[in-house]
Amino acid sequence: MVKALLSALLVLVAMSSTFGKYIPKTGKRIPQTLSRGWGDQLIWAQTYEEGLYWSRSRNKPLMVLFHLEDCPHSQALRKLFSEDNEIQRTLDEDFIVLNLVYETTDKHLSPDGQYVPRIIFVDPTMTVRADIVGRYSNRMYAYEPSDLKLLLGNMKKAMKLLKSEL
């Protein structure tokens, strides 16, 4: 009898701890990460305003990466990008990073249009480095998976900060 009561109690406790957890009708979801697969070990800014703030206050360039989850070009770049030790370390140590799947209202971030994947560097003086471009004249800020060396070179360029005129 005591045993039966104890079992009932255990079931109740188990149920109440389950009750606290909301699970969608469509089934449990994997929590979204801010990295979205572009580098789980990096500390990502959530918004452009936040990225600019950290860039200015830490005097590090900001890298803004526009992509789409279901774009095969973005996916291909993401795979190599996230696995490239040197890119990841350099970004972690010397950059503020932001990845966005939704465009901002700031036109400076789309100097030659809105497309993905697209990588724009911003100096801590809040100047968009429109001069740091990739290999393709029709989409100047696009990078293919084979362009990682070029990207790394461009990161080094972004690290040579513009002089603040203030």
Next chain:
Amino acid sequence: MVKALLSALLVLVAMSSTFGKYIPKTGKRIPQTLSRGWGDQLIWAQTYEEGLYWSRSRNKPLMVLFHLEDCPHSQALRKLFSEDNEIQRTLDEDFIVLNLVYETTDKHLSPDGQYVPRIIFVDPTMTVRADIVGRYSNRMYAYEPSDLKLLLGNMKKAMKLLKSEL
């Protein structure tokens, strides 16, 4: 001899697969989530622009939640908020959700100042519902952990959409 070569090969393969993973000098980090602990099962917008876009296109109100990771009031509210099944289900089914630790440039989101935790509802017509307020006259959009019932009532108010004047 063959065995030794095979072992060496295995070690090399193991090393190269480790090499691909960047680990910060300060040690491995837990990837940041977009939920930041406010509901891992919800689909969070990353930015205000994204939230407005989904709100308009799905005709659902947007809930914007300002908080700070190391603010004890935010933490206390977050614990109950994330464990409240009804709030979580209602948000998941009837709202677009956004949580921000960094203020936007839009002054409409801080009708009586910038403080945390602060919850602002936005109608799909992109109208900030400044009329949906909490219990405190000096911080009208603040909620304490004991205000969850009031918050739920305010969510129901936000679900009664304003008529679009377009």
